[in-house]
Structures are given as C-alpha cells and as structure tokens.
Amino acid sequence: MRIIKDKKIIDDDWSLVRDIDSSAPLPDGNVILPFMYWQENRDALLKQNATHAVWIDGDIETEKLVSYLEYYALIALDFPVFKDGRSYTHARLLRERYGFKGDLRAIGEVLRDQLFFLQRCGIDSYQLREDKDAEDALKGFEDFTVCYQAAADDVVPVYKSRR
Amino acid sequence: MYKYDNYDQTIVDERVAQFRDQTARFLAGQLSEEEFRPLRLMNGLYIQRYAPMLRVAIPYGLLSSQQLRMLAHISRKYDKHYAHFSTRQNVQFNWPALETVPDILADLARVEMHAIQTSGNDIRNTTSDQFAGIAVDELEDPRPYCEIIRQWSTFHPEFSFLPRKFKIAVTGAVHDRAAVKVHDIGLFLVKNDAGEIGFNVVVGGGLGRTPFIGPSIRPFLEKQHLLSYLEAILRVYNRFGRRDNIYRARIKILVNDLGKEEFTRQVEAEWNHIKDSVLKLDQQEIERMKSFFTAPDYDQNAAEDNSFEAAEKSNKAFATWVKRNLFVHKIAGYKAVIISLKAPGIAPGDATDEQMDHIADLADHYSYGEIVVTHDQNLVLPNVKQADLFDLWQKLSAKHLATANIGLLTDMICCPGLDFCSLANAGSIPIANQINEKFDDIDYLHDIGDIKIKMSGCMNACGHHHVGHIGILGVSKKGEEFYQLTLGGSSENDACLGERLGPAVAKKEVANVIARLLDVYVEQRQEEERFLDTFRRIGIKPFKDRVYPKQPVKEEACANH
Ligand code: SF4
Numbered sequence: 001m002r003i004i005k006d007k008k009i010i011d012d013d014w015s016l017v018r019d020i021d022s023s024a025p026l027p028d029g030n031v032i033l034p035f036m037y038w039q040e041n042r043d044a045l046l047k048q049n050a051t052h053a054v055w056i057d058g059d060i061e062t063e064k065l066v067s068y069l070e071y072y073a074l075i076a077l078d079f080p081v082f083k084d085g086r087s088y089t090h091a092r093l094l095r096e097r098y099g100f101k102g103d104l105r106a107i108g109e110v111l112r113d114q115l116f117f118l119q120r121c122g123i124d125s126y127q128l129r130e131d132k133d134a135e136d137a138l139k140g141f142e143d144f145t146v147c148y149q150a151a152a153d154d155v156v157p158v159y160k161s162r163r
Numbered sequence: 164m165y166k167y168d169n170y171d172q173t174i175v176d177e178r179v180a181q182f183r184d185q186t187a188r189f190l191a192g193q194l195s196e197e198e199f200r201p202l203r204l205m206n207g208l209y210i211q212r213y214a215p216m217l218r219v220a221i222p223y224g225l226l227s228s229q230q231l232r233m234l235a236h237i238s239r240k241y242d243k244h245y246a247h248f249s250t251r252q253n254v255q256f257n258w259p260a261l262e263t264v265p266d267i268l269a270d271l272a273r274v275e276m277h278a279i280q281t282s283g284n285d286i287r288n289t290t291s292d293q294f295a296g297i298a299v300d301e302l303e304d305p306r307p308y309c310e311i312i313r314q315w316s317t318f319h320p321e322f323s324f325l326p327r328k329f330k331i332a333v334t335g336a337v338h339d340r341a342a343v344k345v346h347d348i349g350l351f352l353v354k355n356d357a358g359e360i361g362f363n364v365v366v367g368g369g370l371g372r373t374p375f376i377g378p379s380i381r382p383f384l385e386k387q388h389l390l391s392y393l394e395a396i397l398r399v400y401n402r403f404g405r406r407d408n409i410y411r412a413r414i415k416i417l418v419n420d421l422g423k424e425e426f427t428r429q430v431e432a433e434w435n436h437i438k439d440s441v442l443k444l445d446q447q448e449i450e451r452m453k454s455f456f457t458a459p460d461y462d463q464n465a466a467e468d469n470s471f472e473a474a475e476k477s478n479k480a481f482a483t484w485v486k487r488n489l490f491v492h493k494i495a496g497y498k499a500v501i502i503s504l505k506a507p508g509i510a511p512g513d514a515t516d517e518q519m520d521h522i523a524d525l526a527d528h529y530s531y532g533e534i535v536v537t538h539d540q541n542l543v544l545p546n547v548k549q550a551d552l553f554d555l556w557q558k559l560s561a562k563h564l565a566t567a568n569i570g571l572l573t574d575m576i577c578c579p580g581l582d583f584c585s586l587a588n589a590g591s592i593p594i595a596n597q598i599n600e601k602f603d604d605i606d607y608l609h610d611i612g613d614i615k616i617k618m619s620g621c622m623n624a625c626g627h628h629h630v631g632h633i634g635i636l637g638v639s640k641k642g643e644e645f646y647q648l649t650l651g652g653s654s655e656n657d658a659c660l661g662e663r664l665g666p667a668v669a670k671k672e673v674a675n676v677i678a679r680l681l682d683v684y685v686e687q688r689q690e691e692e693r694f695l696d697t698f699r700r701i702g703i704k705p706f707k708d709r710v711y712p713k714q715p716v717k718e719e720a721c722a723n724h
Binding site: 058061082083084085086088089092097111113116117118120121136139143144145146147148149150151156157158159160161162 | 168170173174177178181184185193198201202284314315317318319320321322323324325326398401402406436440441442448451
C-alpha cells in the first residue's frame with residue numbers, strides 16, 4: 001500500500017483490518033488489527049506472529065494500550081471524520097507520556113491540510129483517504145516554518161528562541 | 164501594545180500563503196465544499212445569507228490607529244464601506260467576495276492582524292476588559308497574559324479540532340467587564356493570602372441553548388502554570404467532550420455532566436503530568452510580555468486644567484455626553500472616552516470607512532494612537548486628557564460619533580440576525596431600529612438610566628440575550644418572527660441568567676412591551692435604583708402582570724423559585 005512515511009511516499013506491507021470477519025481467516029503478512037480484537041486474542045496472536053500492530057479510534061483511551069506497547073511495531077489512529085480531533089491527543093500521549101517508539105500512523109479521513117498538525121503531534125506515517133494525491137499532500141508538511149508552542153515534535157516554544 | 168517580531172510576522176505571512184492556496188484549490192475543484200468548510204472556518208470565513216462574512220481577530224480588543232485605518236481601507240476596497248464590531252471584540256466584514264479574501268488577509272498581515280481561529284472548533288480570540296491598563300479597580304493588567312494565551316493557542320496542533328468552539332476571557336479588575344463567567348474558561352487575576360497574584364480559574368460558563376455560569380475549579384493558580392493548566396483543561400475537553408450532538412458539545416456540558424468535582428479531579432490529574440514541562444512559564448517571558456503594555460508618558464499636570472469643567476458648565480450637550488460617555492481613568496486628569504456606535508438608525512456596532520479613518524486620526528491626536536473595542540460594540544479611546552475632551556467631542560460630533568447614550572436603553576447589543584446570518588430565526592437590527600424610534604426622547608432615556616438590552620436572532624445567543632437586563636431572543640413561529648423576553652440577566656460580577664417574562668411577543672409589539680416594562684420600573688423604583696435593582700427587589704410578577712394582564716393566577720403557581 002502507498003503511504004506517506006517520514007515525509008516520503010513509500011510502499012509498505014501493512015494491511016489494515018477494519019473489521020474482523022470471523023468466518024474468514026486474517027490476511028497473510030503484517031496486519032493492523034482492531035485493538036479490542038487484539039486484546040481479546042492476545043495469547044494466541046503472540047504465539048502466532050512476530051510483529052504486531054493495532055488501530056484505535058477516539059473512543060479507546062490510550063491508557064488501555066499502555067501495558068502492551070512493547071509488542072507493537074505500529075499503532076494506527078483513526079480519523080473517522082476530519083473534524084474528530086481526539087486522536088491528536090492520543091498521538092501526543094502515546095509519544096510523550098508513554099514513550100511509544102514505533103510507527104504512529106494516521107488512518108481514515110486523512111487529508112493534506114491536517115498533516116502539519118498531525119506530524120507535530122508525533123504521527124509519522126499517513127494513509128491518506130483513497131481519492132487523495134500523495135504528491136500533493138506532501139506540501140502540507142511545509143505550511144509553516146515557525147510554531148508558537150511545543151508539542152510532540154522537537155519544536156522549542158518560540159519564546160525560548162527569542163532571547 | 165504587542166509588537167510582532169520576525170516569528171509572529173512569519174506565522175501570519177505563511178498563514179496568508181496557506182489560505183491563498185486552499186482557496187485556489189477550492190476554486191479549482193480540488194477541494195470539495197465539505198473539505199473547504201472547516202478550512203475557511205478556521206480563518207473566520209462564513210458563507211452567510213447573501214455573501215461570505217469574514218471575521219477578523221482583534222486580540223483582546225486592542226487596535227492601533229494604523230490597524231483601524233487598514234480596516235477602513237478593507238471596507239472601502241473589498242466591502243460596502245463599513246465594518247461591524249462584534250460583542251467578542253472582533254470585527255466583521257459582511258460582503259467580501261471569496262476570491263478576494265486572501266488579498267484581504269495579506270493586507271491585514273501588513274499591520275500585524277489576521278483572521279486565525281475566529282471561527283471553527285478551535286480556541287478563539289481571547290477577550291478581556293475593555294478598560295485594561297487604565298481602570299482604577301485593576302489589580303494587574305490582563306493583556307500580557309492574553310497575548311501569552313494568544314500565542315500558545317495559535318495553530319495549537321492538538322486543539323485545532325475540538326468538539327466545539329472554545330472561548331477564553333481574562334480580567335484583572337475587581338469589576339468584571341468582560342463577562343468572564345460565561346466563557347469556556349474565565350480567568351480572574353486575584354491576590355492570595357500571601358499577597359501573590361495569580362488566577363482564579365472558572366470553567367464551563369456559556370450562553371447559547373444551555374446557559375451556565377461557570378464554576379471556579381481552582382481559586383488560585385500561580386502565573387507560571389497558566390499554560391500547563393489551560394493545556395490540561397483543553398486536553399480533558401478534547402478527549403471527553405461530546406462530539407455526537409452539536410448542542411451538547413461545549414465544555415459547559417462536560418463540566419455539568421461530570422460534575423465540578425470530577426471534572427476538576429481529571430484536570431488536576433492531567434495537569435500533574437505536564438505542569439513542570441516546557442509549558443511552565445518563566446518570569447523572564449512574563450516580564451517580556453509585560454514590557455509591551457507599559458503606560459504611556461502621561462502628563463503629570465493633566466488634572467490642573469480648568470477648561471474641561473468650564474465647558475461642561477456652559478454646554479449642556481457636552482455635559483450630557485460627559486455624563487454618559489466617559490470612564491474613570493487611574494491617572495488624575497485623564498479619561499477613557501467611549502465612542503458610541505449606536506447612533507439612531509445605525510445597526511449597533513457598525514462604523515463606516517470614513518468614521519474609522521476619523522477615529523484613527525483622533526486616536527493619534529488625543530490618545531496615543533490606541534483604540535479598544537468594547538463588549539458592547541462601542542469603541543474606546545483609553546487615554547484622553549481632560550483638557551482635550553471638548554475638542555474631541557466636537558470632532559466626534561462632526562461624524563455622528565458623539566451619541567450620548569452609553570449604558571442607556573439605546574446602547575443595545577444586537578447580533579446580525581436575519582439581515583445577515585443564515586442561522587437566524589428572526590431579525591435583530593429591525594428591532595433595534597424599532598426601539599430607537601420609540602425611545603427618541605433623550606431626557607426620558609437619561610431618566611431611565613443604566614439598562615442593558617441584549618438581542619439575539621436565535622438560540623445561539625451571539626447577542627448574549629440571557630445576560631441582558633432585558634434580553635430579547637428572536638424565535639420563529641410558523642414562519643413568523645416572534646420575540647421571547649427575559650428579565651434580570653447580568654454578565655458582571657453578579658452574573659446571572661435572565662428569567663423568562665412569558666410567551667413570545669409579536670414583532671411589532673417589542674418596543675411597546677419594553678415601554679410597559681419601563682413604566683413598571685419608573686413607578687416602583689426607589690432612590691438610585693437601576694432597572695436591574697428594582698427587578699431584583701420586586702421580582703418578575705409586576706412586570707408579567709403589566710405585559711400579560713389577562714393571565715392571572717396560573718402564572719404565579721409556577722413561579723417556584
Ligand atoms: S444569535 Fe443566531 S442569528 Fe444572531 S448572529 Fe448568532 S447565530 Fe446568527
């Protein structure tokens with residue numbers, strides 16, 4: 001799948017499983033599973049797979065993931081609609097408070113004009129909404145060269161540079 | 164006032180470029196209407212009844228003369244030669260064409276202005292006391308903190324897609340002139356027992372459909388923790404505020420649903436994680452911000468002038484204006500002058516390009532080049548020497564800017580209503596006109612004295628009707644415009660919400676009903692009582708009885724408060 005990672009367009013091999021269909025087997029290879037499913041089937045999955053990834057939406061509190069972070073290579077945060085901003089907080093908490101070092105990926109309604117904010121909250125890969133052009137979206141990272149406040153990136157608040 | 168440096172200027176310039184590009188993509192069909200909507204809203208651009216409306220931020224209401232001239236220029240070049248000052252100390256243009264908005268923003272950026280976050284579900288312009296810096300009852304000037312909040316909240320990456328809009332107000336005065344308790348966050352500068360100054364933090368006030376007076380969740384917050392505490396509140400709200408129902412999405416609902424104690428507990432828990440982070444303000448930064456808001460070089464002998472008193476004695480019209488339109492200044496011999504934008508026949512809060520240019524010139528000449536927008540949609544020249552008042556008054560009169568009605572019945576607050584706003588149920592400007600026509604006897608108005616009439620064209624309450632001494636809310640009944648009246652509201656220290664008078668009244672009756680309410684007041688008032696005081700003493704019943712004489716006993720049975 002074509003995604004944006006670290007401000008570059010790349011192909012990666014994670015496939016996102018939005019809903020679990022209990023009658024069908026999981027796809028082969030690296031899968032991003034719904035967190036609730038992963039949690040319920042944890043023991044089996046841990047035996048079976050070497051790498052793990054889950055996705056959450058705004059309803060699932062990051063605190064629920066904390067004790068499993070070491071297992072995850074990737075956590076995907078869902079933006080069901082553009083204006084649902086809960087995952088911005090989730091991203092910052094996972095990065096800044098719980099020290100998650102793996103890939104944090106934005107999925108769902110992910111559009112160019114959010115990317116600047118998303119990257120500042122610690123998200124590093126993006127699966128754009130299907131109809132959107134990734135080349136065009138890359139420009140979104142360049143919107144601003146100055147930020148007033150600190151976030152999950154390494155920006156120092158402007159006032160500290162003013163001296 | 165605050166002066167941009169390279170960092171600030173870069174941010175607004177880059178914002179102009181970003182919005183120019185977004186507009187171009189929209190016009191080229193690369194962004195759908197739905198995708199463009201949140202982007203333009205974050206820039207204060209609404210699509211209104213007849214044309215877009217652009218709201219421009221005036222941080223805590225403070226303008227330089229150069230900025231006011233730019234607003235005049237914009238109204239001339241891109242609009243219909245006027246601008247509308249709002250109750251949130253902002254300014255609105257009602258007729259710009261969408262394609263020209265990026266150019267307007269570029270013009271604004273040249274004078275250190277912008278439209279960032281003047282709409283949308285984000286942190287809006289921080290408002291403050293219109294007499295900040297000059298009021299006698301001020302503990303400390305709130306504006307340095309407003310500017311600190313402005314910078315922190317501008318393009319905050321985590322809080323740009325909140326459940327709903329978010330408004331913060333700060334005051335440093337004893338007397339609350341900024342309606343602080345009806346904001347999402349209200350900050351009062353207060354002194355603790357040790358004599359240190361910090362903030363009393365009030366959260367979850369608001370008007371709209373479900374009005375609340377906000378409770379205090381932390382009576383004393385040290386200044387250094389201002390931003391970490393705000394961030395903690397916003398984070399709790401961003402995570403747990405409701406997103407399923409637009410009418411239940413403001414923080415006031417969350418505070419109310421969780422209860423003050425539980426909400427406070429969550430905020431404090433979050434705050435404990437971040438209070439010692441990079442958000443902690445150091446004294447050096449606070450001092451730097453304060454250095455932008457120092458007092459001008461006042462004339463220490465200003466009070467020795469005698470001409471002012473003489474003019475007051477010899478000119479009745481001037482004396483009347485002096486009585487209503489001045490505000491006490493902390494420096495003897497100086498006054499703050501309130502310029503009424505409520506002349507009869509004018510939509511409350513409107514100023515023409517010519518008037519704005521004129522006021523800018525007067526500000527340069529008489530008031531160190533600064534102008535403040537008030538919550539009542541008037542303008543203030545904060546630092547005028549008493550010796551200059553008579554000249555200034557004459558010059559204001561020449562452009563219809565000396566209406567002596569500040570605080571009177573005709574100094575109404577009024578939202579744009581049906582004339583401009585696509586959400587409106589009913590007109591508000593026509594009601595303002597009706598009231599102006601009915602009450603055109605200056606002596607009567609002065610006899611009635613202080614009274615606040617506030618009008619909104621729908622439940623969104625942009626005209627703050629709940630906190631008017633008389634509140635007027637436009638409703639629609641079978642497509643016809645009706646008006647629901649409330650009595651006894653206040654947005655000041657004694658903040659409270661108005662009580663419903665009775666069934667909504669027909670459009671043509673509004674001014675007549677107000678006349679009847681005023682009759683009751685005139686008959687019942689004691690000594691120096693204002694309308695609000697009389698109302699509080701005698702209750703709503705006498706007013707009800709006068710307006711709805713044919714509904715006797717039933718009403719009383721339900722007045723159970
Ligand atoms: S109160 Fe209603 S009608 Fe008036 S400006 Fe606000 S949304 Fe529009």
